[in-house]
Amino acid sequence: xxxxxxxxxxxxxxxxxxxxxxxxxxxxxxxxxxxxxxxxxxxxxxxxxxxxxxxxxxxxxxxxxxxxxxxxxxxxxxxx
Amino acid sequence: xxxxxxxxxxxxxxxxxxxxxxxxxxxxxxxxxxxxxxxxxxxxxxxxxxxxxxxxxxxxxxxxxxxxxxxxxxxxxxxxxxxxxxxxxxxxxxxxxxxxxxxxxxxxxxxxxxxxxxxxxxxxxxxxxxxxxxxxxxxxxxxxxxxxxxxxxxxxxxxxxxxxxxxxxxxxxxxxxxxxxxxxxxxxxxxxxxxxxxxxxxxxxxxxxxxxxxxxxxxxxxxxxxxxxxxxxxxxxxxxxxxxxxxxxxxxxxxxxxxxxxxxxxxxxxxxxxxxxxxxxxxxxxxxxxxxxxxxxxxxxxxxxxxxxxxxxxxxxxxxxxxxxxxxxxxxxxxxxxxxxxxxxxxxxxxxxxxxxxxxxxxxxxxxxxxxxxxxxxxx
Ligand SMILES: Cc1cc2nc3c(=O)[nH]c(=O)nc-3n(C[C@H](O)[C@H](O)[C@H](O)COP(=O)(O)OP(=O)(O)OC[C@H]3O[C@@H](n4cnc5c(N)ncnc54)[C@H](O)[C@@H]3O)c2cc1C
Numbered sequence: 001x002x003x004x005x006x007x008x009x010x011x012x013x014x015x016x017x018x019x020x021x022x023x024x025x026x027x028x029x030x031x032x033x034x035x036x037x038x039x040x041x042x043x044x045x046x047x048x049x050x051x052x053x054x055x056x057x058x059x060x061x062x063x064x065x066x067x068x069x070x071x072x073x074x075x076x077x078x079x080x
Numbered sequence: 081x082x083x084x085x086x087x088x089x090x091x092x093x094x095x096x097x098x099x100x101x102x103x104x105x106x107x108x109x110x111x112x113x114x115x116x117x118x119x120x121x122x123x124x125x126x127x128x129x130x131x132x133x134x135x136x137x138x139x140x141x142x143x144x145x146x147x148x149x150x151x152x153x154x155x156x157x158x159x160x161x162x163x164x165x166x167x168x169x170x171x172x173x174x175x176x177x178x179x180x181x182x183x184x185x186x187x188x189x190x191x192x193x194x195x196x197x198x199x200x201x202x203x204x205x206x207x208x209x210x211x212x213x214x215x216x217x218x219x220x221x222x223x224x225x226x227x228x229x230x231x232x233x234x235x236x237x238x239x240x241x242x243x244x245x246x247x248x249x250x251x252x253x254x255x256x257x258x259x260x261x262x263x264x265x266x267x268x269x270x271x272x273x274x275x276x277x278x279x280x281x282x283x284x285x286x287x288x289x290x291x292x293x294x295x296x297x298x299x300x301x302x303x304x305x306x307x308x309x310x311x312x313x314x315x316x317x318x319x320x321x322x323x324x325x326x327x328x329x330x331x332x333x334x335x336x337x338x339x340x341x342x343x344x345x346x347x348x349x350x351x352x353x354x355x356x357x358x359x360x361x362x363x364x365x366x367x368x369x370x371x372x373x374x375x376x377x378x379x380x381x382x383x384x385x386x387x388x389x390x391x392x393x394x395x396x397x398x399x400x401x402x403x404x405x406x407x408x409x410x411x412x413x414x415x416x417x418x419x420x421x422x423x424x425x426x427x428x429x430x431x432x433x434x435x436x437x438x439x440x441x442x443x444x445x446x447x448x449x450x451x452x453x454x455x456x457x458x459x460x
Contacts, residue, residue: 010386013456033452038311039386046384054180057308058301 132194239284254303
């Protein structure tokens with residue numbers, strides 16, 4: 001499945017009917033709580049089979065669907 | 081579907097049980113009375129390597145998975161809640177370093193935390209701040225190549241003896257995590273005594289008065305002290321507390337079950353009385369249910385599933401309530417014999433209560449679980 005689709009599928013449970021744009025800030029929508037960041041990181045690690053390093057655990061990398069997808073893409077390039 | 085411990089996990093459980101019975105239980109009452117874990121417990125816990133149960137093997141730990149960690153906390157929680165509390169807060173520091181620490185912090189502290197040459201404590205609460213953790217007032221400021229901490233932390237488990245304290249303080253109005261070594265000038269430690277339960281958990285109030293620590297001692301990013309570092313540690317804290325409650329409930333159950341068979345009134349054992357049977361049944365079912373919830377949360381942690389976070393909140397909420405209820409029944413079944421020192425039941429009863437207060441009170445769990453529940457999770 002396409003990366004963005006996988007991310008959307010996970011986010012659906014938190015955002016319900018809200019139509020998320022790819023560039024929408026996930027953390028300022030008011031839909032998610034303080035636990036969300038931790039759940040999102042766990043999802044990314046599990047779904048994409050990676051272990052995020054401390055320096056990569058920066059909210060900026062996870063702020064929107066676009067950002068997450070770009071970040072994952074960048075990781076792939078770095079690991080090649 | 082298969083809900084079954086692996087052979088390895090069963091073997092570890094046997095070892096933990098033997099360790100708890102032989103090395104911890106004999107000193108639990110004395111530790112409770114003296115409000116201090118006995119030297120025997122401290123020594124055996126150190127040499128067991130269990131202080132490093134949550135640390136990866138490459139840093140000198142045991143590298144146990146979540147289920148095995150849970151089993152350890154159940155067996156220790158069954159005999160001494162204060163010792164279990166030490167494992168919890170120590171582990172909260174270790175896993176913070178493991179997840180958010182720099183390589184240097186990992187190399188410096190994890191091997192020592194694992195072999196018990198240093199003990200950890202976790203300092204978030206303050207005299208005026210408990211449940212509303214983001215309102216902490218302890219402050220950190222940058223000065224040259226250092227941070228300067230000012231403020232007071234209260235209720236810090238193992239604070240009297242910890243060598244390394246994970247402190248959450250406001251840095252430019254963002255909660256940030258710092259590692260503070262015990263002997264740092266400007267840190268003074270005041271013992272707290274007179275607790276109702278978990279009396280040997282050596283609580284302290286920590287006073288930071290222009291306490292200067294190196295810049296290298298920040299852990300995690302600025303402003304991420306609560307939302308990342310503490311949240312991750314508290315998740316581990318809640319998980320191990322939930323398991324500890326299962327152990328406590330199991331101890332109450334086993335003692336009550338035996339007592340109900342031997343204690344005779346009206347020419348028959350009290351266990352023949354249906355009202356006593358009702359209490360025993362509630363105890364059996366609640367302990368089993370709590371253990372299942374802990375297993376489930378543990379399994380989700382083993383597969384790194386995001387749902388494990390909510391499942392851990394649920395397990396801690398249920399298990400802590402179960403502990404109080406089951407301990408209450410245990411006192412009732414023991415009658416006067418459950419209400420006097422020298423019988424573990426009165427200690428278990430006192431120890432049970434705090435689990436509804438720490439790592440989020442039951443009310444905070446009630447608010448948070450309902451708020452964060454979504455269809456996908458409640459259907460799972
Ligand atoms: C034995 C023991 C060990 C501890 N160890 C540590 C430790 O190692 N490190 C550490 O940092 N802290 C520790 N603590 C502190 C503990 O985490 C706090 O006591 C806990 O977070 C509750 O805070 P509080 O006591 O200030 O209660 P408060 O937050 O003042 O709450 C008082 C009451 O109000 C209720 N309440 C508050 N807010 C709400 C709300 N929004 N909705 C509904 N009800 C609400 C609470 O549920 C509670 O019933 C320890 C405490 C004890 C007793």
